[in-house]
Amino acid sequence: MPGVQPTTVETWCCVAPRIRPSAALLALLVVVPVAAPRPASAQSGGAPVPGPGDPCPAAYPGDDAGRTPIARWMARGAALSDLPEELPVMAGLAESGLRNLHTRGNPFAGFFSMHRSLDAGPYRGFRRDPELQLRWFVDTAILVRQRKIAEGDDDFGGDPSGYGLWIADVERPARRNRDGYQAYLDDAEALLTEACRPSDHEPDTQAPTLRVKAARRQRAAVVLSVRCPSEPCVAAAEAEPARRVKRARAVAVEDGAMTLTMAARRGRSTRLAVTVTAVDRSGNATEQRKWVTLLR
Numbered sequence: 001m002p003g004v005q006p007t008t009v010e011t012w013c014c015v016a017p018r019i020r021p022s023a024a025l026l027a028l029l030v031v032v033p034v035a036a037p038r039p040a041s042a043q044s045g046g047a048p049v050p051g052p053g054d055p056c057p058a059a060y061p062g063d064d065a066g067r068t069p070i071a072r073w074m075a076r077g078a079a080l081s082d083l084p085e086e087l088p089v090m091a092g093l094a095e096s097g098l099r100n101l102h103t104r105g106n107p108f109a110g111f112f113s114m115h116r117s118l119d120a121g122p123y124r125g126f127r128r129d130p131e132l133q134l135r136w137f138v139d140t141a142i143l144v145r146q147r148k149i150a151e152g153d154d155d156f157g158g159d160p161s162g163y164g165l166w167i168a169d170v171e172r173p174a175r176r177n178r179d180g181y182q183a184y185l186d187d188a189e190a191l192l193t194e195a196c197r198p199s200d201h202e203p204d205t206q207a208p209t210l211r212v213k214a215a216r217r218q219r220a221a222v223v224l225s226v227r228c229p230s231e232p233c234v235a236a237a238e239a240e241p242a243r244r245v246k247r248a249r250a251v252a253v254e255d256g257a258m259t260l261t262m263a264a265r266r267g268r269s270t271r272l273a274v275t276v277t278a279v280d281r282s283g284n285a286t287e288q289r290k291w292v293t294l295l296r
Contacts, residue, residue: 056196060130067098071191074111077134079197081142082204082282084163088112088137089188091167094181102127112137112171137170144169146234146279147250157283160185204282208233211257212276212288219295221245222262226276228253233278237262240273244294253278269295 056072074092075085088111092098095113102109107116110133114126118136126132144166148156157166164182173180197203210233213225222245226235237248237260244267248260260276272292279285 054198055194063100063130068191070098071188072196074134075192075196076198077138078141079195080201081138083138083141083145084157084160085192085196086160086185086188087141087163087167088134089191090163090181090184091137091171093184093187094167095171100130100133140170141166142281143234145283146281147236149279149283149285150234150236150250150277151247152236152238152277154285204280205284207284207286208278208280210235210276210278210286210288212290213257214274214290214292216291217293217295219264221264222272222274222292222294224248224260224262224274224276224290225257226253226260226278227257228278228280231280233280235260235276235278237274237276239275239292241270243267244270244272264294267296269293 054076056076057069058076059073061069061073071089071092074088078085078088089098092111096111098111100111101113108114109116109127111130112133114123114133114136116127119126122139123132123136126136145157148169156162161182163185164179167181168178171181208228209230211227211229214222222237222239224237226237228235232252232254234250235253235258236250239245239247239262243265245262245264248262251258251260262274270293272294274290274292275287276290277285277287
């Protein structure tokens with residue numbers, strides 16, 4: 001693969017180290033499909049003709065298609081999930097040269113060098129289905145963005161110079177290869193000479209609704225009940241003064257309430273300003289503050 005070495009099992013397994021992949025991760029990732037409802041055969045060849053107001057292919061153009069229609073198909077899928085259009089194209093260029101690779105005996109396959117362990121749950125059959133490959137990349141990129149913003153990186157994803165490291169957090173390459181993806185930004189932009197977002201798609205700019213409950217006086221740890229009643233979100237918490245409690249790392253919040261726990265550090269009783277941040281799939285964030293007295 002050009003520029004970036006294939007992902008290994010050990011590095012991939014930590015795609016979202018702060019969210020349990022066995023349940024919360026897969027449940028979150030399955031929520032929003034990016035594929036259009038008219039799947040094309042993997043060997044169909046030739047890009048489907050875009051419809052009115054839809055400048056890029058809605059269905060996979062086929063393994064025999066050129067790099068431009070494949071890149072634009074990927075960009076459209078990213079745009080429909082309010083991700084930068086260059087993101088999957090850069091990853092595909094680095095991992096496979098924008099080819100749907102499936103070599104016999106190789107545990108990695110597809111445009112994004114997905115490991116065979118991903119051939120289960122919502123991505124079962126990805127080796128034969130490029131639509132599932134794109135869905136995996138988009139879902140994981142969304143989850144990375146949600147976690148980063150929830151944990152305090154308010155500007156994450158806003159600067160194209162950071163796209164490469166965003167991709168690295170999705171692909172989980174060896175540490176020495178994390179900087180290799182950014183070099184493909186210019187190539188991706190050259191393939192995407194026009195915007196691929198359909199004219200009838202309106203980006204989601206509405207912050208998620210957040211509900212937080214917490215006892216006013218707590219001991220040993222600050223425990224919060226967090227809920228996003230209108231849509232799935234990812235939430236994290238921090239407090240001031242920060243020296244008194246540990247941060248609560250990001251967790252997926254789906255149908256019901258989730259518990260965030262901030263373990264206390266040693267010290268005297270303190271009144272804390274606890275801030276919970278929730279982020280939806282489009283990267284919109286909302287905050288809520290609670291005052292808690294932490295007792296010795």
